Amino acid sequence: MAVLRSTIVLAFYGFLLFFFPLTVHSAHHKKHTSTDYKVTFNPQLPPRSFAASKRYEGSSDLVNLRYHMGPVLSSPINIYLIWYGKWAASQQLLIKDFLLSISTTNHRAAPSPSVSEWWRTVSLYTDQTGANISRSVLIAGEYSDTKYSLGTHLTRLSIQQVIASAVKSKPFPVDHKNGIYLVLTSVDVTVQDFCRAVCGFHYFTFPSMVGYTLPYAWVGNSGKQCPEVCAYPFAIPSYMSGGGAKPFTPPNGDVGVDGMISVIAHELAELSSNPLVNAWYAGEDPTAPTEIGDLCEGLYGTGGGGGYIGQVTRDGGGRSYNMNGRRRRKFLVQWIWSPILKACAGPNAID
Secondary structure, X not given: OEEEOOOOOOOOOOXXXXXXXXXXXXXXXXXXXXXXXXXXXXXXXXXXXXXXXXXXXXXXXXXXXXXXXXXXXXXXXXXEEEEEOOOOXXXXXXXXXXXXXXXOOOOOOOOOOEHHHHHHHHOOOEOOOOOEOOOOEEEEEEEEEOOOOOOOEEOHHHHHHHHXXXXXXOOOOOXXXXXXXXXXXXXXXXXXXXXXXXXXXXXXXXXXXXXXXXXXEEEEOOOOOOHHHHOOOOOOOHXXXXXXXXXXXXXXXXXXXXXXXXXXXXXXXXXXXXXXXXXXXXXXXXXXXXXXXXXXXXXXXXXXXXXXXXXXXXXXXXXXXXXXXXXXXXXXXXXXXXXXXXXXXXXXXXX
């Protein structure tokens, strides 16, 4: 549900191990002539303690994922982006390229393994009418709050106030049917439980706060606050480095934002399959559910589990990734639980 949970993950072939849960050195996207040289590898990283890295709230038990009869996002999905704080244009472009890659099905534009193939697993989930989660995802609007209107520390409730301000200022409409609202906080903004308990979460707005019930998610840039927690494995805790473990090189050169991409993916998958906290989740308590991203947190490729993240690709520049996006982008994104395979699945699977 929410993003700070341990790397107790599902090995792809079997072991199942509340809210749903700057100055980062950004880099413009570059075309690298060395990317023709690629190798696959499956590094082992020391397991992190559960208490120190509970990246996704409410997700640790051996439980069965079940459908609870609520809606999923089966209509074309309109994402309304809310940029809170100061963001570099290159960072915004990177995040938007990932979001737009979800519906980029042209293999020339985004060759396999691709982000759109990753979302295909998400789209396998249905509602009680048999309607699948939509494969059409677009950015319908953007709103920037560069003046930190609610300060540089936000609570879970004040995040809803940020959404209310965006809606009331009318940069985009209240979209009851197709809209989801994605609040992204810059590296200098602290958020309740951020780094300590969550890296992101999703829920729905309260009519008393916003005037409407709207599905939303929040993800923060951990680049200067806790990259070893929320941008792992692009940064690792100091106690790991003693054993020879090294952080991965992020595919787009920005530890904080590259780390955010997988958290955003996690939250969007769960928001789409459990928008009102009454659809797809495991466990009996909807305030602390285990959702389709939670079940595969820390798993990025075939052979993951037991300290291994799974087989991923490293290009000639040393950058690690497991899927391709539009505009020659590359991303490292966690796998998602497949309702068909009853296991974690990703587009870079080799078995």
